[in-house]
């Protein structure tokens with residue numbers, strides 16, 4: 001949707017800011033309660049420190065996890081629907097190509113990537129944001145298999161059975177945590193983006 005009038009416009013509309021912060025909260029609850037659930041039956045040779053988990057014990061963690069999963073999935077669907085039907089998804093996140101991502105990454109590493117226009121995501125951001133959308137989708141789908149394994153036989157087979165789905169769920173979580181860590185560093189490096197995500201920045205477009 002092209003804007004022809006020079007009217008002031010928020011770089012981040014209200015629906016985006018709301019769904020973004022609700023998503024951040026849901027992800028925090030899902031990940032920390034998920035760690036507690038993992039600790040009850042670890043897949044690998046380590047556990048997460050209980051002090052950074054949520055729920056107090058397995059049953060408590062499951063309740064948090066099951067409550068927040070609705071929140072995460074419904075909020076995510078609202079975010080995707082707004083993005084798709086407004087044409088914003090295409091406008092903001094495409095085109096994106098391996099060459100473009102590498103080019104912008106190289107420019108960023110040399111401190112040569114500008115942040116003047118908050119209405120424009122560079123290719124590294126595009127890739128990272130699209131990646132996390134797909135990653136959360138994978139988390140929800142593999143979570144469905146773990147929750148209702150018998151009811152989703154096709155999904156279960158696609159994710160290499162129940163045990164396979166557990167591993168997919170675990171690695172998708174690890175990638176999500178890695179994304180959040182990098183995301184927070186990026187935000188700290190360019191703090192004005194945080195302000196825009198909180199209040200929406202009025203810009204001439």
Ligand code: HEM
Pocket residue numbers: 016020023024027028092118125129132133176180183184187193194195196197
């Ligand atoms: C306290 C934690 C977080 C902070 C402070 C934060 C901050 C921000 C900021 C400032 C932006 C705008 C970036 C820009 O304009 O250049 C942004 C965008 C975004 N963030 Fe976060 N974020 C947080 C957590 C998360 C989490 C947990 C996720 C997902 C797992 C996430 C996913 C995204 C996505 C997908 C966008 C792009 C949104 C769009 O334009 O449609 N963020 N975040």
